[in-house]
Amino acid sequence: MRYRAIIAAFLALCLGILTACSSPSSDISKRELTYDDILNTGIANSCLDLPESSRGSITLDPDQKYILRDLCIEPKEFFVKEEPINKRQKAKFVAGKLLTRYTSSLDQIRGDITINDDGSLTFTEKDGLDFQAATVLLPGGEEVPFLFTIKGLVANSQPGSTRINASTDFKGDFRVPSYRGQVFLDPKGRSIASGYDNAVALPARADDTDFTRANVKEFVARKGTMSLNITKVDAETGEIAGVFESEQPSATDLGAEEPEEVKIRGSFYGRVEPAV
Numbered sequence: 001m002r003y004r005a006i007i008a009a010f011l012a013l014c015l016g017i018l019t020a021c022s023s024p025s026s027d028i029s030k031r032e033l034t035y036d037d038i039l040n041t042g043i044a045n046s047c048l049d050l051p052e053s054s055r056g057s058i059t060l061d062p063d064q065k066y067i068l069r070d071l072c073i074e075p076k077e078f079f080v081k082e083e084p085i086n087k088r089q090k091a092k093f094v095a096g097k098l099l100t101r102y103t104s105s106l107d108q109i110r111g112d113i114t115i116n117d118d119g120s121l122t123f124t125e126k127d128g129l130d131f132q133a134a135t136v137l138l139p140g141g142e143e144v145p146f147l148f149t150i151k152g153l154v155a156n157s158q159p160g161s162t163r164i165n166a167s168t169d170f171k172g173d174f175r176v177p178s179y180r181g182q183v184f185l186d187p188k189g190r191s192i193a194s195g196y197d198n199a200v201a202l203p204a205r206a207d208d209t210d211f212t213r214a215n216v217k218e219f220v221a222r223k224g225t226m227s228l229n230i231t232k233v234d235a236e237t238g239e240i241a242g243v244f245e246s247e248q249p250s251a252t253d254l255g256a257e258e259p260e261e262v263k264i265r266g267s268f269y270g271r272v273e274p275a276v
Helices: 002-022 209-215
Strands: 066-082 092-098 106-115 121-129 131-137 143-149 151-157 169-176 222-234 239-249 261-274
Touching: 066 121, 066 131, 066 239, 121 169, 143 169, 143 239, 143 261, 151 222, 169 239
Parallel strands: none
Antiparallel strands: 066 092, 066 106, 066 261, 092 131, 106 121, 121 151, 131 143, 151 169, 169 222, 222 239, 239 261
């Protein structure tokens, strides 16, 4: 019995260590960890955060240019709009499960902050790791792929204040590039820049209008909308954090399908600094 108790305690200790090392946790700050601590844990997919007590404000000088750098956007909830079976009902967003593992966050994004004449602020995204391919599984079994991104985001805050505080909100539009590249081949070997012009199995009906969308591929960038709601500010370090909500179209298989509307919610972190 004594040996069994020792073995049980040893197994419990090992299980606890494995669980702590393998489960990503947003409560652990990446500042406190080394590369080896983060490797293969999923923690790199989580953004930094600020304490709940961070309620300061950052005063911006109209004569100074500013940069928002190290912007990290971590999605946590995913919804896809589904059309109801009953036409009397309105379409509603249905919660989905993310199938993409540990590569869903956007990070190291940089952009300019401009002070406008009416006291509002404009954030213009410039570059960074600003897109990630993701797939969401709906309750009915449908898989919806989309390109989570904020490319070229131009977001404005409310006018009247040149300060960034816990009530500052940014909202604007961004560009959603095509999920597939121009040389991607579909199951029938069709693409934009290579492959076949039509389905090989139906050469006699290649020009049929029923197959036009599948045969004639398109490489189109669409538009999305995002709001960034700042809830925490550290005036000393220039750090900000908050929550976001984004709406954007899903993938269309290079125009063969109609895009679905995807809503993403989560948290973000960044640092406001004077431009050099």
